Amino acid sequence: MDALHEFLSGPALYVTLVIFFGGLIIRAAFLLGLSRGKDQVFYDHFSWSWALRSVLAWLLPWGSRSLRTQPLMAIVFFLFHLCLLATPIFLSAHNILWEGWAGWSLPTLPGIVADVMTLVVLGGVVFLFIRRLVRPEVRLISTLGDYLLLLLTAAPFATGILAQYQIGGPYDLMMVLHILSAEVLLIIIPFSKLGHLILFFFTRAFIGVDMGARRNCQGRLGAKVW
Amino acid sequence: MSEQAQTGAEATEAKPTEDPKAVEAPAAPVDTKKIQQILAANNGARMRSWLNICAHCGLCAESCFFYLAHDKDPKLSPAYKVKVTTGELYKRKGKVDRAWLEEAHEVIWGQCTMCRRCSMFCPFGIDIATMIGVSRAVCNSQGVLPEGLARAKQNIIESGNQMAVSEEDWTETCDWMAEEYAEEIAGLEIPIDKKGVKYMYTVNPREPAFYPQDLGQMAQILHVAEESWTVPRQGWDGTNLAMFAGDAAVAAIPVRNMYQAAIDLEAEQILMTECGHAYRSGAFEGPYWLGLPGGRPPVPVKHAVQLFWEYIVRDGRIKIDPAKMITEPATLQDPCNVSRNGGLWQMMRDLARALCTDFRDMDPNCEYNHCCGGGGGFIPMGAEFKARRMQSGRIKAEQIKATGAKIMISPCHNCFDQLNDLNKEYELGIKVLSFKEIITECMIIPEKFIVSDNGD
Numbered sequence: 001m002d003a004l005h006e007f008l009s010g011p012a013l014y015v016t017l018v019i020f021f022g023g024l025i026i027r028a029a030f031l032l033g034l035s036r037g038k039d040q041v042f043y044d045h046f047s048w049s050w051a052l053r054s055v056l057a058w059l060l061p062w063g064s065r066s067l068r069t070q071p072l073m074a075i076v077f078f079l080f081h082l083c084l085l086a087t088p089i090f091l092s093a094h095n096i097l098w099e100g101w102a103g104w105s106l107p108t109l110p111g112i113v114a115d116v117m118t119l120v121v122l123g124g125v126v127f128l129f130i131r132r133l134v135r136p137e138v139r140l141i142s143t144l145g146d147y148l149l150l151l152l153t154a155a156p157f158a159t160g161i162l163a164q165y166q167i168g169g170p171y172d173l174m175m176v177l178h179i180l181s182a183e184v185l186l187i188i189i190p191f192s193k194l195g196h197l198i199l200f201f202f203t204r205a206f207i208g209v210d211m212g213a214r215r216n217c218q219g220r221l222g223a224k225v226w
Numbered sequence: 227m228s229e230q231a232q233t234g235a236e237a238t239e240a241k242p243t244e245d246p247k248a249v250e251a252p253a254a255p256v257d258t259k260k261i262q263q264i265l266a267a268n269n270g271a272r273m274r275s276w277l278n279i280c281a282h283c284g285l286c287a288e289s290c291f292f293y294l295a296h297d298k299d300p301k302l303s304p305a306y307k308v309k310v311t312t313g314e315l316y317k318r319k320g321k322v323d324r325a326w327l328e329e330a331h332e333v334i335w336g337q338c339t340m341c342r343r344c345s346m347f348c349p350f351g352i353d354i355a356t357m358i359g360v361s362r363a364v365c366n367s368q369g370v371l372p373e374g375l376a377r378a379k380q381n382i383i384e385s386g387n388q389m390a391v392s393e394e395d396w397t398e399t400c401d402w403m404a405e406e407y408a409e410e411i412a413g414l415e416i417p418i419d420k421k422g423v424k425y426m427y428t429v430n431p432r433e434p435a436f437y438p439q440d441l442g443q444m445a446q447i448l449h450v451a452e453e454s455w456t457v458p459r460q461g462w463d464g465t466n467l468a469m470f471a472g473d474a475a476v477a478a479i480p481v482r483n484m485y486q487a488a489i490d491l492e493a494e495q496i497l498m499t500e501c502g503h504a505y506r507s508g509a510f511e512g513p514y515w516l517g518l519p520g521g522r523p524p525v526p527v528k529h530a531v532q533l534f535w536e537y538i539v540r541d542g543r544i545k546i547d548p549a550k551m552i553t554e555p556a557t558l559q560d561p562c563n564v565s566r567n568g569g570l571w572q573m574m575r576d577l578a579r580a581l582c583t584d585f586r587d588m589d590p591n592c593e594y595n596h597c598c599g600g601g602g603g604f605i606p607m608g609a610e611f612k613a614r615r616m617q618s619g620r621i622k623a624e625q626i627k628a629t630g631a632k633i634m635i636s637p638c639h640n641c642f643d644q645l646n647d648l649n650k651e652y653e654l655g656i657k658v659l660s661f662k663e664i665i666t667e668c669m670i671i672p673e674k675f676i677v678s679d680n681g682d
């Protein structure tokens with residue numbers, strides 16, 4: 001178990017981070033390159049103002065008309081994403097590791113706050129999972145992959161908190177599962193629909209530009225696509 | 227019926243740039259290569275991102291009036307419609323059979339009007355309409371498309387306009403209308419091919435074909451405003467049904483004619499009648515079919531609503547007689563391609579308020595409006611689609627009812643027809659009018675344009 005733990009938190013972690021960041025960067029760079037030829041319409045009418053407003057509105061829980069019509073989804077969706085992103089980055093246990101490797105660390109979350117945020121992520125997953133099952137329009141378009149991705153998203157959080165409180169199994173085993181599931185998730189992100197973590201900014205910017213900036217001239221108005 | 231499709235095939239075959247297999251009669255084998263070409267041409271960064279990141283969250287569902295009008299049938303959510311058509315095409319790398327195309331035909335023409343409302347409600351702004359457009363292009367390339375659109379395409383190829391109105395009929399209609407309305411407005415004329423004017427006016431072919439008074443009304447307004455304008459002998463059709471057929475090559479024809487006419491006539495701007503999809507075609511999509519740099523038309527394109535707004539609201543060049551304003555409760559249809567996709571919703575409201583004493587807005591409205599159900603080629607797709615058009619129009623009918631309006635203003639020919647049909651189907655008790663018609667009824671005719679009785 002120790003050897004496995006060593007491997008996962010050593011070489012495997014390096015490889016994971018390279019694939020994760022490399023994958024996202026290469027993907028974005030490839031698409032940007034491709035867009036120069038096939039998505040000229042984006043550049044013809046580009047406007048920072050329309051692009052940024054279209055993105056920003058969707059980063060806020062009630063920034064968009066769409067989410068305002070579904071308040072429960074809006075708040076869960078927002079808290080889920082916020083905690084999903086912030087917990088691993090600002091977790092003190094992770095920062096102790098950064099400190100050890102890099103000699104620096106970020107401000108950290110108090111333990112209790114981190115625990116609550118972890119539970120919010122898990123609660124969010126449960127909500128999204130159930131929503132997928134009970135809403136016919138969501139269920140119909142859901143694939144097996146959608147459900148598995150949700151479970152995979154939950155895995156590092158679940159195993160992390162279980163390990164910390166040593167519930168459900170030996171600490172060592174939970175830790176190995178924690179690192180393993182986190183690494184699998186990070187590797188999958190750039191190549192799955194979770195690539196939205198970076199592509200969101202481009203697609204949202206595009207629709208803001210196309211329906212907004214492109215129309216917003218010669219006395220016309222641009223449509224606010226949020 | 228198959229006669230029509232046959233001639234359509236021949237007409238396209240005659241064009242050297244077209245793949246001869248492209249538009250064959252329905253029994254022909256599927257040309258997978260051609261499909262793959264279309265898919266590849268559209269497989270840019272946007273398409274790849276959209277296909278990949280759709281989170282299957284279903285947030286787009288409630289935005290679509292097809293979904294709402296059919297009691298939230300999940301098969302009508304935008305994400306599902308794209309998934310089973312364009313999504314499937316890319317997944318199968320274009321390898322589909324004719325039965326598949328026929329099924330897709332049902333979805334892409336029968337269940338989406340390309341109104342683009344859903345894109346505003348999707349977290350990623352996925353452009354469902356553009357994606358559906360790719361499936362339309364694929365089906366069209368295999369001759370699988372609604373007959374009404376196939377006929378319009380053939381007319382465009384043969385005559386340059388979608389209803390095959392001959393040049394003679396066109397100019398005769400202009401002369402006839404000029405004569406007719408000169409009896410009401412002194413000195414009224416409809417100049418043809420006059421050079422160096424401010425506006426070259428383009429219409430919807432149904433005006434010369436069925437509603438010539440529409441042209442006459444526009445002439446009255448332009449004459450009273452003492453405008454410098456003309457209609458072209460060629461290139462007067464602003465509409466573009468080939469756009470809704472998904473046929474970029476044919477869609478380029480009327481736009482090219484129109485731009486060319488404006489350039490030849492040295493017109494400052496192209497002015498468009500109250501039509502929605504013509505505006506989308508001429509002002510936004512056309513430059514891309516023609517590969518024009520910058521994606522902008524060579525001559526600015528102005529919608530009639532813009533002109534009327536300038537005349538009445540901004541400049542007072544046309545004065546409205548307060549005593550003749552519409553007093554019955556009136557509401558306004560936001561045509562998708564004039565409002566959301568044309569940016570003119572505020573001008574339309576300013577105008578409506580200037581013409582009606584009791585203006586009532588629908589909800590939702592402006593850029594968030596619901597499609598009337600007649601867009602995306604639905605109206606010209608003809609009788610076989612009518613039942614569906616009436617069903618999906620239920621949302622619009624309910625919106626109208628809720629306003630209690632008796633007058634329905636529609637600055638779009640397609641909405642106009644759909645609203646009239648909805649009026650009968652749902653017994654709305656409304657009268658559908660264009661802005662032109664209202665303006666000619668209530669504008670003040672200056673002294674010098676009044677035809678004196680004893681002069682007759």
Ligand code: HEM
Nearest residue numbers: 058059081128146149150153194196197200281282283349
């Ligand atoms: C910036 C970092 C982001 C990360 C790491 C991230 C990660 C995730 C994860 C793990 C899920 C759950 C997977 C699933 O549903 O199967 C998810 C779902 C989702 N995310 Fe994000 N996301 C990010 C940003 C965004 C942004 C900016 C948006 C757009 C507003 C967005 C929209 C969505 C949507 C619509 C879902 C689907 C929810 C559902 O399951 O119904 N995400 N995201």
Ligand code: SF4
Nearest residue numbers: 290338339341342344
């Ligand atoms: S474009 Fe309009 S009709 Fe088509 S799916 Fe979207 S909302 Fe529905």
Ligand code: SF4
Nearest residue numbers: 280281283284286348
């Ligand atoms: S709202 Fe957008 S991401 Fe969500 S299912 Fe619809 S198209 Fe996909």
